Amino acid sequence: MRRTGGHGGGPADVEEMLDELYGLPPSAFVPRREELAAAARSAGRADDARRLRAARRPPLAAWAANLLRRSRPEEAERFLELGRALREAYTGLDAASMKELSAQRRRLVTQLTRQAAGLARDAGHPLSDAVQRDVETTLHAVLADAEAADRWATGRLEKALTPPSEFPAGAGGTAPPARSAPGEAQRPARRTPERASRKKDELAERRRERQQRLERARAEAEATEERLGGRRTERAEAEEALRAARDRERAAGEDVARAERDLARAEEHLRSAREELARAEEIREEAEGRDRSASDALEQAERAAAEAAREVRRLSPRAR
Structure with a gap:
């Protein structure tokens, strides 16, 4: 959705600023618009400031339609191409073909509406049923009206769109009646065999062309529905992966909590063991002190006993 041009095509280009604005959620639109307009005015770009101030904040339905256009550019382009084909x-469609094609169109619009609602919900702005109906109506308008398609293609819708009344939106739509020139009903047509044959050939060629366009439109609708089915499958797989990741995170959190509790108990046990070791060391040191004292006393006693024995031998009569 980026554009170049304007004042040098730089990062302050007014088109880029408008793209930024319409990519914001509605609640952030006005504050950012005022900020950008003030910056443009300060830079001497009065025209850009006026364009920015003229930008209208989109309601939730228009914002969701813009979000769908910006977030799914390839699908949006295919949707726009389908609208052109439709x-x-x-x-020139006959009633039966128009009924079938309208049913395909309604299914596709319903699927894109759900996708837009999912994008809005993921962005923190869930859509009510009424807003989703406005999104659906806007998408019908994009298919039915070239001007509406061009406006949605910019990604800058300022309001929800409404399809033209002459373009049937339901399964019961029929081809428009053939138009007659003024006065044609009053004048009987005069046809020569050659002219009738040429008209018949022209009618057959138009029918072939219409049938080819119809087949292309049907093929594109079916391909788009298939792609949407793939997107839904991818979303379901992503949700399942998210649930598995959350379960794993929860289990890991429980493991951490258990480990922290075990660590706390181990630290408490370690503190107790260290205190017991300190007490044992004190007892050992006291015992060692007593052992040294007893050893010294024993040594002194042994010396005294030896001295006494010598004295006894000296004084004994035999020694004389």
Whole structure:
């Protein structure tokens, strides 16, 4: 959705600023618009400031439609192409073909509406049923009306869109009636065999062209529905992976809590063991002191006993 041009095509380009604005959620639109307009005015770009101030904040439905356009550019382009094919095919379709094509279109619009609602919910702005209906109506308008398609293609819708009344939106739509020139009903047509044959050939060629356009539109609708089915499968797989990741995170958290509790108990046990070791060391030191004292006393006693024995031998009569 980026554009170049304007004042040098730099990062302050007004088109880029407008793209930024319409990519914001509605609650952030006005504050950012005022900030950007003030910056443009301070830079001497009065025209850009006026364009920015003229930008209208989109309601939630228009914002969700813009979000769908910006977040799914490839699907949006295919949707726009389908709208062009439908508008081309509509003019000459018979009632049965129009009924079938309208049913396909309604299913596709419903799927894209759900996708837009999912994107809005993921962005923190869930859509009510009424807002989702406005999104659905806007997408019908994009398919039915070239001007509406061009406005949605910019990603800058300022309001929800409404399809033209002459373009059927339901399964019961029929091809528009053939138009007659003024006065044609009053004048009987005069046809020569050659002219009738040429008209018949032209009618057959138009029918072939319409059938080809119809087949292309149907093929594109089916391909788009298939792609949407793939996106839904991817979303389901992503949700399952998210649930598994959350379960794993929860289990890991429980393991950490248990480990922390075990660590606390181990630290307490370590403190107790260290205190017991300190007490044992004190007892050992006291015992060692007593052992040294007893050893010294024993040594002194042994010396005294030896001295006494010598004295006894000296004084004994035999010694004389």
